[in-house]
Amino acid sequence: MNSSKLVVSPSPHIHSGNLVSKIMLDFLVALIPTAAFGVYIFGLGALRVMLIAVISAVAWEALIQKATKRPLTTSDLSAVVSALILALILPPTIPWWLILVATLIMIVLGREVYGGYGNNPFNPVLVAWVVLQMSFPDFMTSWIVPGASPELAPMEVLKQQGPSFAKESFTYSQLLLGQTAGFTGQVSALMLLIGGAFLLWRKAVNWRIPVCYLAGVFLFSGLFWIFSPSSFADPVFHVLAGGTLIAAFFLATDLPSSPVTPEGMVYFGLGAGVLTAIIRMWGAWPFGAFYAVFIMNLATPFLDKTAPEVYGR
Amino acid sequence: MRSSTFSGGLIIHAPSKIDTVQIDPLPEPKQVTIPIKQHQGTACTLLIKKGDAVVQGEIIAESASTSIHATLSGTVLDVKAGFEHISGETVTAVTIGPAELAEEKSKKGKKAKKGEKQEEETAKEQPPREPNLVRMDELRTIGKILKAGLIDSSSRFAHPLLDKIRKAQKQGIRALIINGLDEFNLQGYQASLLADAPDEVLTGVHALQHILNPDEVVITVYENIFQAVTSLPQDEDTFRIVPLKARHPQHVDELLVKVVIGQEYPPEMSPEDLGVCIISLEAAYILGWVLKNNQPFLDTFISVSGPVLDKPRNIRARIGTSFREILEYLGIAPEAVSKVVHGGPMTGKPIYDLERPVTKETGQIYLQGPGETIDYPSKVCVKCGFCVQVCPMRLMPFMLSGFSEAGSFELAAKYDIFSCIECGCCAFVCPSQIPMVQWIQFGKSALMSERSESDEFIQACRLA
Numbered sequence: 001m002n003s004s005k006l007v008v009s010p011s012p013h014i015h016s017g018n019l020v021s022k023i024m025l026d027f028l029v030a031l032i033p034t035a036a037f038g039v040y041i042f043g044l045g046a047l048r049v050m051l052i053a054v055i056s057a058v059a060w061e062a063l064i065q066k067a068t069k070r071p072l073t074t075s076d077l078s079a080v081v082s083a084l085i086l087a088l089i090l091p092p093t094i095p096w097w098l099i100l101v102a103t104l105i106m107i108v109l110g111r112e113v114y115g116g117y118g119n120n121p122f123n124p125v126l127v128a129w130v131v132l133q134m135s136f137p138d139f140m141t142s143w144i145v146p147g148a149s150p151e152l153a154p155m156e157v158l159k160q161q162g163p164s165f166a167k168e169s170f171t172y173s174q175l176l177l178g179q180t181a182g183f184t185g186q187v188s189a190l191m192l193l194i195g196g197a198f199l200l201w202r203k204a205v206n207w208r209i210p211v212c213y214l215a216g217v218f219l220f221s222g223l224f225w226i227f228s229p230s231s232f233a234d235p236v237f238h239v240l241a242g243g244t245l246i247a248a249f250f251l252a253t254d255l256p257s258s259p260v261t262p263e264g265m266v267y268f269g270l271g272a273g274v275l276t277a278i279i280r281m282w283g284a285w286p287f288g289a290f291y292a293v294f295i296m297n298l299a300t301p302f303l304d305k306t307a308p309e310v311y312g313r
Numbered sequence: 314m315r316s317s318t319f320s321g322g323l324i325i326h327a328p329s330k331i332d333t334v335q336i337d338p339l340p341e342p343k344q345v346t347i348p349i350k351q352h353q354g355t356a357c358t359l360l361i362k363k364g365d366a367v368v369q370g371e372i373i374a375e376s377a378s379t380s381i382h383a384t385l386s387g388t389v390l391d392v393k394a395g396f397e398h399i400s401g402e403t404v405t406a407v408t409i410g411p412a413e414l415a416e417e418k419s420k421k422g423k424k425a426k427k428g429e430k431q432e433e434e435t436a437k438e439q440p441p442r443e444p445n446l447v448r449m450d451e452l453r454t455i456g457k458i459l460k461a462g463l464i465d466s467s468s469r470f471a472h473p474l475l476d477k478i479r480k481a482q483k484q485g486i487r488a489l490i491i492n493g494l495d496e497f498n499l500q501g502y503q504a505s506l507l508a509d510a511p512d513e514v515l516t517g518v519h520a521l522q523h524i525l526n527p528d529e530v531v532i533t534v535y536e537n538i539f540q541a542v543t544s545l546p547q548d549e550d551t552f553r554i555v556p557l558k559a560r561h562p563q564h565v566d567e568l569l570v571k572v573v574i575g576q577e578y579p580p581e582m583s584p585e586d587l588g589v590c591i592i593s594l595e596a597a598y599i600l601g602w603v604l605k606n607n608q609p610f611l612d613t614f615i616s617v618s619g620p621v622l623d624k625p626r627n628i629r630a631r632i633g634t635s636f637r638e639i640l641e642y643l644g645i646a647p648e649a650v651s652k653v654v655h656g657g658p659m660t661g662k663p664i665y666d667l668e669r670p671v672t673k674e675t676g677q678i679y680l681q682g683p684g685e686t687i688d689y690p691s692k693v694c695v696k697c698g699f700c701v702q703v704c705p706m707r708l709m710p711f712m713l714s715g716f717s718e719a720g721s722f723e724l725a726a727k728y729d730i731f732s733c734i735e736c737g738c739c740a741f742v743c744p745s746q747i748p749m750v751q752w753i754q755f756g757k758s759a760l761m762s763e764r765s766e767s768d769e770f771i772q773a774c775r776l777a
Contacts, residue, residue, distance in 0.1 A: 006667070007652040007686045010751035012659045012737030013679060015687045020695055020744045076692070118693035118745070206698065260698030260711070308707040310729045311567060312579040 024077035026204035027250070030195035031084050034246070037191045038184030042092040042144045046184045050087040052096055057083035057103040064112045078117040082106060085250050086125045088185025089243060089290065090132070093142045102128045121301075123254040126294045133287070143181035149174065153182035155242035155286035163233040175240040182243075185250075189240040196249035205253040208265035213248040214239060216273015217289075224281065238277060247276070247289035257297040264303035272296040318558040319568050321705040323738050325497060325535075325559040333505040333541050336614060336627040339642050344410035345385050345633025348396040349374040351672040353470045356404045357381050365389045367409060370609050372460070374407075378473035380462035384611040384632045388412045399655065399662055399674060406670070409633070454520050454604070461603045461610060464673040467492040467593035468566040469660065469734065471674040474596050480583075481525050481590035489527040490573055490584075491518055493534045493542075493594035494557065494564035496657035498677060501616040502627040503594040504534055507542040510598060517601030518552060525590060531573055532594065535559045561659060562736035566591050568705055580731045595676070613673055617643060619658070619680035621650055630671055637667040639678065652686045654679035659737035689740065689748035700739035700749065706732050710739035714749040717756025722763065725756045733757070 038046045061079045065072050083103055090102065109131075110124025111117050117124075133140050145151050150169050158166040174180055178187030185192070199205045222235035238244060252258060252272050259268050272292045279288030350356035357374035367373060367383040374381040387409050396406035455475070463474035491514075495501025507514055522530055529552075534542055536556035543554065557563050557572060569591055570584050571577055578584070584591050599610045613632050618625040622643070630639060636653055640646075647667060654661035655669075658679045671678075700710035708729060716725035733753050740749045 006650070006663065006665050007681075008663045008665050009652075009686070009689070010748055010754070011654075011656075011661060011735070012741050012750065013652060013654050013661065013663070013681065013687060014658045014741065015689075015746060016742050018699075018742065018744050019746065020692065023697075023744055073692070078695075116693050118695040206702075255695045255697040258696075260696050260701050260709070262698075262702065265698070307701075307709050310708055310732050311571075311706040312577040312582070312732065313729065 020076045020078065023204045023255075024081045026199060026202045027081045028077065028084065030198045030202075030204070031081075031088070031250070033191040033194045034088060034185055034188065035084065037178060037188045038088065038092075041146050041178045041187050042184060045092040045144065046087075048096075049090055049092055049094060049099060049184070050084060052099045053083040053087035053090075053103055054080050056100050057086075057107055060104050060107040061112070064108060065116075068112070070116070073116060076117065079107065082110075082117075082125050085185070085246070086128055088246060088250075089125070089129055089183050091140060091142055091183055092144050094139055098132065098136060098139055102132055105131050118256050120256050122297045123251055123257045123293060125254070126251060126290055126297070129290055130294060133285075133290075143183075145181045146187075147179050149180050151181055153186070153242070153286070154180050154237075155280060155288075158233055158237075158241075158280070159286040164230060166233055166237065170237070170241065172236065172240065175237070180241070185246040186241070186243040189245055192245035192249060196245065199249055199253070205249065206262075206265055208262060209253050209258055209269045210248040212266050212269025213252050213273045213276075214244070216270040217244055217248075217276050218273075220274045220277040221281070224277075232281060238280065242280065243287060243289045244276065247272070247293050251290065252293045252296070257300055259300050259303040259306070261304055261306045261308065263306040263308070264300075267303050267306070268296055268300065271299065317572070318560055319563070319571050319705050320707065321703045321738065322560045322562060322568075322736075323703060323741060325499060325561055327499050327537050327559055329537060330540055331499060331537050333508045333538060334500045334502075334616075334625055334627045336502055336505050336509070336629050338612075339628055339630040339634060339639065341385070342631055342634045342638055344387075344390070344408060345631060346396075346406050346408045346635065346668075346670040347373065347381060347384060347633045348398065348404055348406040348670070348672060349381055350396075350398050350402065350404040351381060351471070351632075351674050352379060352464045352473050353400060354378065354472060354476065356398075356402070359392070359405060359407070361389055361392075361407070363389050363392045366412070370611065372462075372609075375462075376473075378459070378475045379464065380460055380609075382462060382609045382611060382632075383407075383409055385409050396669075454524060457603060458600065461599075462673070463596055463599055463603070463610075465592050465596040466674060466676050467591050467596070468564065468569075474592065474600070477590065477592060478521075478524060480585050484585045485588065486525055486585065486590045487528045487588040488574060488590070489518075489521060489525055489530045490569055490589060490591045491521075491530065491532040491552075491594050491597050492564065492569060492591050493532055494569075495616055496564050496661075496677060497561050497659050498616050498618055498625065498657060499535045499537050499559055500625050500627070501677070502614040502629075504538045504542060505627050506598045506614070507532070507534065507594060510602075513601035513605060514594060514598045515601065516604055517597035517599070520600055520604055521592060521597060522551065527590070529553075531555050533557050533569060533573065535563075561738065562705060562734065565734055565736065567734060580729075613671055613675055615639070615671060615675055615678055617678045617680065619654075619678075620685045621645055621680040621682045632672055633670045635668050635670055636664060636678070639671065640667065640680075645680065649682055650680050651683045652679075652681040654681075659741065660735060687746075689746045689751075691747045692745040694745055694747060697744060699742040699744065703738040703742050705736060705738065706734060708733055710749050710753070711743075711747070713756065714739075714747060714752040717752040717759070720759075722756055722760045725753075726760055730756050730760070 057079045106124045106128035110127040111120040176190045218235040221238040224232040275292035276289045357376040369386040371383045390410045391408040465474045493503040532554045539556035657677045
């Protein structure tokens with residue numbers, strides 16, 4: 001019997017071909033419109049942030065995995081995606097050394113201490129963002145102002161000068177096409193919607209999280225706006241401004257830190273949406289969207305208790 | 314509530330209307346190797362010894378539930394332990410070949426040795442001759458089923474048909490489901506049998522109906538193939554053909570019961586407990602054939618698919634034919650395959666030796682060439698939840714797999730690891746390519762060996 005050697009392995013013997021690296025590639029493609037438009041609006045400063053963030057994040061990841069003698073996972077592109085999203089929610093003027101600090105926090109505190117991407121309880125991007133927001137508030141709000149827009153980001157205007165002033169200062173088309181101060185990833189709602197639609201079409205993210213998140217923001221803010229339009233911003237403003245869309249499509253959908261059950265995803269999205277509106281309306285911070293997702297990450301293990309009832313049980 | 318399909322699973326992509334694939338008979342092999350266990354449960358007792366002359370159709374091993382026949386006339390060249398049954402049990406296998414291959418053979422075997430091409434013709438030209446041959450005329454159908462050694466290979470495991478019938482008779486059933494769905498294969502041989510040989514299938518169905526006396530009889534086929542099989546004489550009073558969505562794993566008992574009857578049952582129960590008996594269309598066909606021809610059926614139908622082939626094939630081979638001969642017949646060089654799966658692509662078990670024979674349990678062969686095999690490198694779980702969404706049993710596969718990997722078997726049991734039917738959907742969609750089915754199998758076996766003392770638990774594991 002001189003048969004050629006046969007491969008023996010457990011079933012299944014086929015695979016969908018959908019790998020983590022492919023999902024991450026979809027995220028990267030989905031981020032291209034926003035990133036490119038951000039560079040167009042804010043100039044090479046924005047590109048500089050992205051490049052430093054991506055390169056340093058991958059370098060930190062490789063360095064730490066080498067130092068802790070673990071297999072290198074840079075090829076799954078998750079660090080690239082996280083770094084790019086982080087770059088998009090940092091101001092384009094942020095100093096280079098702060099970007100290095102941010103990516104170090106993101107990689108080390110955000111994921112590697114938990115055992116790498118996949119085991120992180122929080123969205124690593126938001127861990128870094130929260131630390132920077134707390135520690136370097138001045139750097140985090142020094143914007144580049146495009147055109148004749150106010151010098152503050154829309155949500156800051158809303159917080160400091162009230163809904164009627166915010167309404168006057170920003171038209172919907174300004175919000176859609178990026179004629180506002182702010183971080184790169186909030187300037188153009190249109191580009192984010194294009195990217196988000198691409199993610200949904202590719203099924204790279206489950207539709208429940210972004211759809212329920214946006215529904216949560218829209219319905220909750222709309223409820224108050226209907227009764228008191230003068231003291232609350234309208235729901236469309238809440239959806240288009242303040243990073244709602246990047247949070248909905250790119251931050252809340254972070255796979256490890258969001259629920260795995262369909263029902264849990266619905267609650268997660270709705271909860272983050274409602275929290276976003278609450279923080280914006282009554283909280284001290286203008287960027288409620290990111291805090292809301294960060295807080296909902298805490299609830300993920302609990303939301304995963306919504307496992308469907310097992311067949312026949 | 315009945316629904317046309319179930320939650321989760323994988324859509325089997327195919328045109329909405331496809332034709333059946335004809336069944337090509339293989340030429341009679343020169344030599345066959347016949348294991349004495351070709352089903353789940355107790356192995357048969359061997360009735361012959363090395364050097365004996367046997368006649369085609371003669372019973373060479375039997376048990377209380379089934380029989381195993383010599384599928385060739387000739388001499389018993391070898392009786393050897395070491396055949397690895399799919400269940401993992403190692404059993405004896407009998408090699409039968411032409412008398413002249415053995416040195417000291419009696420002449421008895423010689424006259425049976427002729428060069429017929431078609432198995433069916435062969436079988437007809439050689440009526441039973443020996444006293445322990447099946448005497449169909451004298452036996453009732455039940456006896457025929459026993460003597461013909463019928464196996465029901467619906468769902469995941471092949472059981473002696475008689476065991477299923479006894480159980481169903483004891484419980485009393487209201488619905489008989491004739492399962493014509495092949496795993497992950499819309500053009501499998503069962504659809505072809507229904508399209509090409511409806512007489513035999515219906516004879517078998519009527520016989521089962523007579524024995525089991527169900528209120529309704531349902532024949533399930535994939536909806537894509539439905540129009541190809543509806544030409545058979547529809548008799549609304551006796552049975553109806555139900556087209557089902559092409560979704561893996563619709564073919565398993567649990568989901569047939571869910572979709573056809575609209576009920577679910579826990580792993581410690583069986584369809585019979587709900588008054589449902591599921592029998593494969595293949596078994597119905599073979600029963601019909603046996604009743605019509607009064608002979609045991611010595612062939613096995615096999616659907617062959619995989620990237621190595623241009624198009625899926627259906628073949629009919631003598632039980633005991635080696636995989637090598639089947640590849641030869643299909644025109645595939647042994648070097649062109651690197652994985653040969655006994656079973657379908659989602660749940661089958663790869664074989665490591667092309668000399669291994671096909672048995673009654675061989676329903677599918679899936680072939681992959683070099684470079685087409687898939688590794689499951691098992692990266693870190695990213696909690697994407699894809700596995701949760703596709704699990705037809707509504708389990709949390711990544712947790713079951715993770716608990717088993719970590720050795721937390723009790724937790725895995727708490728999360729209903731024994732409800733897992735190992736359909737493979739979770740691992741198929743896993744973007745981290747974690748071999749989840751393997752971990753779950755490991756967890757199940759660890760739990761079973763840990764608690765094998767407890768009778769109650771054994772009962773719970775019966776289906777797992």
